[in-house]
Structure formats: structure tokens, C-alpha cells
Amino acid sequence: MSVRAVVPVAMRLSWLVLFALMIGEFVTDLPGPGWATTFLPALVVLALMVATTNLQARAAAPRGEPGPPVEVDPPVTGRWSALNSPADKVPSHGTHVYGQTYAIDIVADPETGEGEPPGRPAFRWFWPLFRRNQAFPAFGAPLLAVADATVVRASDGQRDHLSRTSLAGFLYLMLIEGNVRSIAGAHRVIGNHVILDLGDGTYAAYAHVRRGSLRVKAGDTVRAGQRIGSVGNSGNSSEPHLHVHLMDSPDLDDARGVPFIWRGVGVPANGETFTVDAAGERIAEAGERIDEAEERVAEARSGDVGGAG
Incomplete structure (x- = not known):
């Protein structure tokens, strides 16, 4: 798997971690101050998301001069x-x-x-x-x-x-x-x-x-x-x-x-x-209709051959 394909996966995982941290703050009573258990990790995840977003955009950018259209x-x-x-x-x-x-x-x-x-x-x-x-x-x-x-x-x-x-x-x-x-x-x-x-x-x-x-x-x-x-x-x-x-x-x-x-x-x-x-x-x-007609003719001929045998 290329870097271009890995980066969006990392970005989605970052979002999931952020949501998990937000939910955890409301439904659990984690030991220690909130800034250490939720706020600081959330900032780290947000920084990762920004980095992966920029990396994804740069990885997808064309390399060199564009070819002819x-x-x-x-x-x-x-x-x-x-x-x-x-x-x-x-x-x-x-x-x-x-x-x-x-x-x-x-x-x-x-x-x-x-x-x-x-x-x-x-x-x-x-x-x-x-x-x-x-x-x-x-x-x-x-x-x-x-x-x-x-x-x-x-x-x-x-x-x-x-x-x-x-x-x-x-x-x-x-x-x-x-x-x-x-x-x-x-x-x-x-x-x-x-x-x-x-x-x-x-x-x-x-x-x-x-x-x-x-x-x-x-x-x-x-x-x-x-x-x-x-x-x-x-x-x-x-x-x-x-x-x-x-x-x-x-x-x-x-x-x-x-x-x-x-x-x-x-x-x-x-x-x-x-x-x-x-x-x-x-x-x-019109080409589609011709193709379909040719397919029906071929199927009919195939059936005739099979029946004769």
C-alpha cells in the first residue's frame, strides 16, 4: 500500500481517537486532571490530523510538469x-x-x-x-x-x-x-x-x-x-x-x-x-441496440447448433 493510500487511513483513525477521547471525558472518571487525560491528548490528535491532511494533499499533488490534456x-x-x-x-x-x-x-x-x-x-x-x-x-x-x-x-x-x-x-x-x-x-x-x-x-x-x-x-x-x-x-x-x-x-x-x-x-x-x-x-x-441484436442472434445460432446435435 502506497503512502498516498496510508495517509487517509491515518487521518480517519485520528478522528476516531479524538471522538473516543471526547466520549471518554463524559462517560468515565479518568484519574488525574482533565488537561492531562483529555485536553492534551486531544491537542496531539488534532495536530496529527492537521499533519496528515497536509501530507495527503502534498502526496496527491502532480509530480513535474503536467502532461498534455x-x-x-x-x-x-x-x-x-x-x-x-x-x-x-x-x-x-x-x-x-x-x-x-x-x-x-x-x-x-x-x-x-x-x-x-x-x-x-x-x-x-x-x-x-x-x-x-x-x-x-x-x-x-x-x-x-x-x-x-x-x-x-x-x-x-x-x-x-x-x-x-x-x-x-x-x-x-x-x-x-x-x-x-x-x-x-x-x-x-x-x-x-x-x-x-x-x-x-x-x-x-x-x-x-x-x-x-x-x-x-x-x-x-x-x-x-x-x-x-x-x-x-x-x-x-x-x-x-x-x-x-x-x-x-x-x-x-x-x-x-x-x-x-x-x-x-x-x-x-x-x-x-x-x-x-x-x-x-x-x-x-444505436450501437448498443446493434450489439444487443448481435448477441441475440449469436445466442439463437448457438441454440440451433446445440439442438441439431
């Missing part, structure tokens, strides 16, 4: 806006951990005409505290394979929580919910997710997938543009959106980020809108 297809169709883009800063999310140095968040941003329902709800300082996911146009939008690939991991059992698009909700996400998920591990931070092996040591990670929406499982092969699931709001997510990034390992705790570029789009900057038509999705779905 890997060109892949966009993971969505329709009109979207970019947030937390590597076109504006690197690391795009303020950290290298989980291989997300060049990660990007995108939200559906459909044009609304007269008589059409409003688009994406805006952030509010005080009210409403939260919104249901159906209020956001990204929720349930198709997720597409960015290349011909093999599914390495597919998980969609976590719930889609309400939005965190108020000041109180956002603070709750950052200070409480996010820290609890960090202790639980990367799979809780990114929520429901899919990891694709694109070949040549490059992997694509899709985060915050909608619960129960995945159409693929580990070991499946997919075509570029094929629908693999839907956008959701699971994990550390303030609203329904897609977080996607490329990395050099399927293990989020051991991965380093890989730069990307989307065909026909590039790398959209923060606030930039872009539109992708659905031609690729239709071609991929």
Missing part, C-alpha cells in the same frame, strides 16, 4: 455552465486529494423562454433553507461515457439529499456534513459514482450520481456517448450537478489528477456556458 467527449448533452473549473485555477477545488486536481463541476443551465418554467434556482442567503432536487434542471439529466471504456466501479446506493443553497445549508455542508463524510472515506465524499478505465493509465470519475440511476456495473464495457446513469445530489454536493475528473488510478485515495479537454467544447471557465447536442448519445444508443 487527454481529449475525451463531453459527459452531458444540452446547455450547461461550468463551476470550479481548472481553466481558472489548479487545483480547481482547492485540493489535490482524490485525484481531483483538474476536476470540474457543471450545472444544467437551459435557456428559458416565455411561458417556460424558471431555470436553475439561485443561491439565497436566508430563505428557503433548502430546495428539493426536482427544482434543479440538472437533476436526472443523462450522464454519458466520455470514451470507449471499461467500468471499474459503479455505486448508486446513497441517498440524494436536499440542496444546500442557503447560507445555513452551505455552512452545515462545509463544517459538519463534509467533515463527517471525510472521516467515512472518499466514497462518501463523492457520493454515488462511476469510475471508467479509458485505457493508457487514465480513468474518469463521475461523482454525485443519482441514486438507483446507474445502467452499468463493474466489468461492463461502454461506448463513447453511451448513457451510464443520471445526475444526482449525493455526497458532498450543494445542489444537483456533475463533478467529473480524470486521474491516473482507479483508487481515489491513491490517484493523481490528469488534465482533460472536451471535444468541441475545450475546458469551459467558471460561469461559461456551453452546449452539446445529443448526436453522440443517439449514435451510442
Whole structure:
């Protein structure tokens, strides 16, 4: 196991020790003064947590100059806006951990005409505290394979929580919910997710997938543009959106980020809108139907041969 994989384990153990010390102070009567039995050990554990957090971030940082960006297809169709883009800063999310140095968040941003329902709800300082996911146009939008690939991991059992698009909700996400998920591990931070092996040591990670929406499982092969699931709001997510990034390992705790570029789009900057038509999705779905038909024909022929024998 590499240092990059060991460090997050040490950090989670530090959290557990800290919680144990806090609980022990309330339910037991340890001999000696409180500063010696609880406060001092807690300070040591906190220092260890800070050290392991910094070590984890530094261990996940790219080594040397980044290679050329890997060109892949966009993971969505329709009109979207970019947030937390590597076109504006690197690391795009303020950290290298989980291989997300060049990660990007995108939200559906459909044009609304007269008589059409409003688009994406805006952030509010005080009210409403939260919104249901159906209020956001990204929720349930198709997720597409960015290349011909093999599914390495597919998980969609976590719930889609309400939005965190108020000041109180956002603070709750950052200070409480996010820290609890960090202790639980990367799979809780990114929520429901899919990891694709694109070949040549490059992997694509899709985060915050909608619960129960995945159409693929580990070991499946997919075509570029094929629908693999839907956008959701699971994990550390303030609203329904897609977080996607490329990395050099399927293990989020051991991965380093890989730069990307989307065909026909590039790398959209923060606030930039872009539109992708659905031609690729239709071609991929047609390819799926052809593959399924060929499989049925092969099975039928196999059955005929067996019956004749």
C-alpha cells in the first residue's frame, strides 16, 4: 500500500481517537486532571490530523510538469455552465486529494423562454433553507461515457439529499456534513459514482450520481456517448450537478489528477456556458441496440447448433 493510500487511513483513525477521547471525558472518571487525560491528548490528535491532511494533499499533488490534456467527449448533452473549473485555477477545488486536481463541476443551465418554467434556482442567503432536487434542471439529466471504456466501479446506493443553497445549508455542508463524510472515506465524499478505465493509465470519475440511476456495473464495457446513469445530489454536493475528473488510478485515495479537454467544447471557465447536442448519445444508443441484436442472434445460432446435435 502506497503512502498516498496510508495517509487517509491515518487521518480517519485520528478522528476516531479524538471522538473516543471526547466520549471518554463524559462517560468515565479518568484519574488525574482533565488537561492531562483529555485536553492534551486531544491537542496531539488534532495536530496529527492537521499533519496528515497536509501530507495527503502534498502526496496527491502532480509530480513535474503536467502532461498534455487527454481529449475525451463531453459527459452531458444540452446547455450547461461550468463551476470550479481548472481553466481558472489548479487545483480547481482547492485540493489535490482524490485525484481531483483538474476536476470540474457543471450545472444544467437551459435557456428559458416565455411561458417556460424558471431555470436553475439561485443561491439565497436566508430563505428557503433548502430546495428539493426536482427544482434543479440538472437533476436526472443523462450522464454519458466520455470514451470507449471499461467500468471499474459503479455505486448508486446513497441517498440524494436536499440542496444546500442557503447560507445555513452551505455552512452545515462545509463544517459538519463534509467533515463527517471525510472521516467515512472518499466514497462518501463523492457520493454515488462511476469510475471508467479509458485505457493508457487514465480513468474518469463521475461523482454525485443519482441514486438507483446507474445502467452499468463493474466489468461492463461502454461506448463513447453511451448513457451510464443520471445526475444526482449525493455526497458532498450543494445542489444537483456533475463533478467529473480524470486521474491516473482507479483508487481515489491513491490517484493523481490528469488534465482533460472536451471535444468541441475545450475546458469551459467558471460561469461559461456551453452546449452539446445529443448526436453522440443517439449514435451510442444505436450501437448498443446493434450489439444487443448481435448477441441475440449469436445466442439463437448457438441454440440451433446445440439442438441439431
